Amino acid sequence: MNRPDRLEPGQAERLRAERDRDWRKALRRDISVQKRMAIDRQPMPEQEPWVRIKNFKEVNLGYTFDLARAEARRCLDCGQPGCVAGCPVAIDIPTFIKYIEAGEPEKALETIRRTNGLPAICGRVCPQEVQCEKECNLARAGREPVAIGHLERFVADYICLREGTGTAFHAGPGAPPRPEKIAVVGSGPGGLTAAADLARLGYRVTVFEALHLPGGVLAYGIPEFRLPREILESEINFIKTLGVEVRTNFIVGRTASLDDLRREGYAAFFLATGAGLPSFMNIPGENLLGVYSANEYLTRVNLMKGFRFPEFDTPVPGARKAAVIGGGNVAMDAVRTALRLGAGQATIYYRRSRAEMPARTEEVKHAGEEGIVFNFLTVPVRFLGNERGELRGMVLQRLALGEPDSSGRPRPVPIPGSEFEVEVDLAVVAIGQSPNPLLIRQLPDLKLGRWGNVEVNFQTMATSLPGIYAGGDVVRGGATVILAMGDGRRAARAIDEFLRTG
Numbered sequence: 001m002n003r004p005d006r007l008e009p010g011q012a013e014r015l016r017a018e019r020d021r022d023w024r025k026a027l028r029r030d031i032s033v034q035k036r037m038a039i040d041r042q043p044m045p046e047q048e049p050w051v052r053i054k055n056f057k058e059v060n061l062g063y064t065f066d067l068a069r070a071e072a073r074r075c076l077d078c079g080q081p082g083c084v085a086g087c088p089v090a091i092d093i094p095t096f097i098k099y100i101e102a103g104e105p106e107k108a109l110e111t112i113r114r115t116n117g118l119p120a121i122c123g124r125v126c127p128q129e130v131q132c133e134k135e136c137n138l139a140r141a142g143r144e145p146v147a148i149g150h151l152e153r154f155v156a157d158y159i160c161l162r163e164g165t166g167t168a169f170h171a172g173p174g175a176p177p178r179p180e181k182i183a184v185v186g187s188g189p190g191g192l193t194a195a196a197d198l199a200r201l202g203y204r205v206t207v208f209e210a211l212h213l214p215g216g217v218l219a220y221g222i223p224e225f226r227l228p229r230e231i232l233e234s235e236i237n238f239i240k241t242l243g244v245e246v247r248t249n250f251i252v253g254r255t256a257s258l259d260d261l262r263r264e265g266y267a268a269f270f271l272a273t274g275a276g277l278p279s280f281m282n283i284p285g286e287n288l289l290g291v292y293s294a295n296e297y298l299t300r301v302n303l304m305k306g307f308r309f310p311e312f313d314t315p316v317p318g319a320r321k322a323a324v325i326g327g328g329n330v331a332m333d334a335v336r337t338a339l340r341l342g343a344g345q346a347t348i349y350y351r352r353s354r355a356e357m358p359a360r361t362e363e364v365k366h367a368g369e370e371g372i373v374f375n376f377l378t379v380p381v382r383f384l385g386n387e388r389g390e391l392r393g394m395v396l397q398r399l400a401l402g403e404p405d406s407s408g409r410p411r412p413v414p415i416p417g418s419e420f421e422v423e424v425d426l427a428v429v430a431i432g433q434s435p436n437p438l439l440i441r442q443l444p445d446l447k448l449g450r451w452g453n454v455e456v457n458f459q460t461m462a463t464s465l466p467g468i469y470a471g472g473d474v475v476r477g478g479a480t481v482i483l484a485m486g487d488g489r490r491a492a493r494a495i496d497e498f499l500r501t502g
Helices: 011-030 033-038 065-072 093-101 105-112 119-125 148-163 189-200 229-241 258-263 294-301 329-340 361-369 481-501
Strands: 181-185 204-208 245-247 266-271 291-293 321-325 345-350 373-376 378-385 391-404 410-414 420-423 426-429 468-470
Touching: 065 093, 065 148, 093 105, 093 148, 105 148, 119 148, 119 229, 119 481, 148 229, 181 189, 189 204, 189 229, 189 266, 189 481, 229 245, 258 266, 266 481, 291 294, 294 329, 294 426, 321 329, 321 378, 321 420, 329 345, 329 361, 329 426, 345 378, 391 426, 468 481
Parallel strands: 181 204, 181 266, 204 245, 266 468, 291 426, 321 345, 321 426, 345 373
Antiparallel strands: 378 391, 391 410, 391 420
């Protein structure tokens, strides 16, 4: 009999499908489609709002085993599952959910990790409501979709955290070792995903991270109340078990150039350096003390543990009245962080309406429950300071929605004479970011887009330079975790083909 690592392409999948067929039929007979459709979606247990605004513990508490199985019973195990097509990394969603229903979370995790090395993270921060859950056939039938993200989180937490480590799941036999070394620049979700897939293909992979801790935006951008650091560490530990080396405090472009790494034997590169260059509004007063980019503010709090000052020597400004400008997930993270750091009032100012906000529905819901004030169709035009150069207020202008712009959303149009002033002593600008230019400026032949993003062939994630691939925010600007992971998967497949075919 062939060994598992010598199966013909597609043979392993066929064997798994045959193995799973009978017990899945039994589950379908156990509960009819009509009864499954009648089961209500299981709510996620949460900290109460008046409790959680005083701590940085995770808001969502996670499903219990019984809640997870109850939710799994809602899955219809469709013949043509739309959820899989809606997942950027193509997780076999019906199969992992059926394993939960059958009481076998270990096999559920094994199923997920064939295509996703970061399930505990994705289950927490991915926008399932506009991806897999949007395509759920229950939703198309007028019911609430299966809580795919909550179930994915449950599986990862139940197995990995029960064991106290991310190494509880063993990847099984991989491909025969390859001689080539591959460098992944950046340890965010795209870089980690590419590294994991390439390691499974037998390559020697090193991830180079400029900061002192791996994780990229997962470490510096997302607060603990959404993504606890022990969860991130657990997922990265799993990636390391695949044979991936992670080197921190290593700035590619400063510590060593790509040419230096080529001389060390690296045959291909995946650039996942993120979007660390903040955008500002270029209005008067942006240099006042108390005006921050979201990048700096959240990095101080999250990566540098400013929320535990003075235990950690990273001061973070307190505020009586905090203002956050923007309407995305970063803005939600910043404003909810300000509230937890003691702001008496924390307000979002967004230049469009609620309907155009790009932030996740769940994050907006949580913010509203916590007392965040939303001020729509409003934009700052000037920051005001006192005689010491400290922020004391803002002048804002009201807007109306006009014709759609290039994004397809209605363009905000200023209303003449609508300016008004508000008192604030902390302002966080969260209107987007651009790719980190440190490395890409050292590659003069690398083709860039209008906003300094790296241009790629989205089928392969190949750049204009042979052997160099890119994905995530360095390509897309501000993107979601799961889109970056999808980029990493496509790049890994393309790098493998590039090295095998020359």
